Amino acid sequence: MSTTLDPNASPAAAPVKARGRVLPAPVTPPEIALIGVLVVLWIALAAATPAFLSAGSVIPLLVEVAPVALIGIGMTFVIITGGIDVSVAGAIMVCSVITGKLMRDNAIPLWLCLVVAVATGAVLGLFNGVLIAYGRVHAIIITFGTANLFLFIGLRIFGSTPIAGMPNTLAWFGRGVDGRTVGVPNSFAITVILTAIAWWYLRHTPGGRHFFAVGGDPVAARLAGIRVQRRILTAYVITGLLVGLASIFTLAKGTSNLDQSVGSGQELAVIAAVVIGGTSIMGGRGSVLGTLLGALLVQTVKSGVIQLGWPSQLSDLFVGVFIVVAVGTDLLRRRARREP
């Protein structure tokens, strides 16, 4: 930040003074606002129901946040490039049903579960990515189509019955005592670490900045020498990889059963977290830190509604209101400053 600000300088002149600084602030104003909302919510919920801040309530909350926030990282990449992926729910189903069946029938060890889930996710992501990057069709259409395909594949592998009696192989990622390191759930810790890596990659490496360039203006990005199609493909593969890992979290947090509803509604939950986190659906702008905060906010509202004894479906109403408020204030703020 420049410290010698001329008080008479018009706002339009400011970018000239801050020459060479292309990065936005490490923590953007919407993210600070989100942190504020989260703190206020936590204080209010703690005051209303003293049990809210107990370990018995916070740890399940963090375990629930992990898969959404994790996929949210990939979805942030995708949305920054100007795309979207609504096939996440089906992909979660395929990854978890394959891993779950292998775990039950062949008792494969933990590392092999990870490899299988992540590899499956990568293949599904690659399929989306190739169609979108090289088929040159809008991402929402392709992923609506592949969402149906993935659901079909998942349901076919399920057969007609849920998978019952899975062994306890994945306890290290679960919500039990085995799944914690110094009190923090491992799945959430992994999510935070991966978010930090993605945050650094997107902000401080040329490769990361290319995603913003592609989303901001693909034609200009191509003229600047960026392989646009390859960047778009990469974003979907990253999402696929993270969907694979998130499926492991989903398998681990459940009981020994896995039924056909796995993943249902997750695609919209992830998109909601990304959007509340301040990433622009038009592409070219966004941050994974905001996504993590957005996922935390959504899950806080969900568990808060339940702990207050309200009907659990009411939380969706708050999610909708949060999306409108978050995106609306951003729109109005930009309009006031005459930014695009």
Add this chain to the structure above:
Amino acid sequence: MTADTAAPPAAPTPTGRSRADRILEAVLTQRIVLLAILIVVVVGWLMYLSANGYLSADYDFDYMSAVLIDAVPLALLAFAELVVIVSGRGGIDLSVGAMVSLIGMIFGFAYGQWGWPLPLAVLLAVVVGAVLGAVNGFLVARIGFPALIATLATYYAYKSIAMVINGQKPINSAQIQELYSLTKSVELPVIGPYIPNVPLGVFTFLIPVLVVLWLALGRGTYGRRLYAIGTNDVAARWAGVDVAATRMRAYVTSGVLSGLVAVYITAQFASARPDAGTAGNGLALPAITIAVLGGVAITGGIGRIAGVLLAALLIVWLNAGIILYFSGNTGTQFQLLALGVVLILAALLNGLTTRRFGGGD
């Protein structure tokens, strides 16, 4: 979406083109021609399978007519998506399914519990639909929300209210159960004996909507304005079109059509269910699929009612055949496959024709 800096390849020279070339171009660029061919192929193939005993029941004109009962809500919601997507600027309405759930519950209260007369209850459903659609329209057209975000938010909100409003319980009082007569099949006067019985909903819902929409979009000034803002809203503004009001009305139309579908689905299932439009995959996804299959360009400004209608018929008749070919749950699973494959192929074809012939249908 993606960068396409290369100039479009020069259009094939008109001289010396064979008839086969022209037919190929018509099939690829005229979505209606392609869909008509596909319908004939699919129906013919299914009838062939039926004649050889591969299907668990007869696939004949009676059956095809009976399954039109499912085509009515699909087609109406696909029309809703047509209007919204054509309005441009990333137009899409993810909230139609949630609107159907919520309006269905309100209609259920009015008709099934408060004892309102049917016309008044239907009017209420349409008015509530217009209001819910106007919320979407206000966010998108006036404030400038991306449509995907605005309708995602209202999807959550409407779905939640529909669930909570009656404690997750459906309304199926005696009046609602008798509504089923609205959708049963009837024999037409005069020509009735010679053709299969047709579900009543086709005449009470589908055809009136079709006529009104065709008049408004194909023959009225509203259609001109809608296609203008969808093609280029800056140019439309310079041409004196009230862009915000026109786009707003597209979303209100979507809400009104959702209101009609809510009444229809309540009648069809003889019950107002809080998850009528959101259970499973929901209703929005198939509606968007059918609109795209019908040749509506997701970028706005392009799309015709006839194409969407044919796409709805194709999907409904294909699904009806799949259900007969596979038994039980397997059939619904293969319907997912069919919907997915058809959507992806239609989208890739749209892209291909745009590149090859510059601008599709």
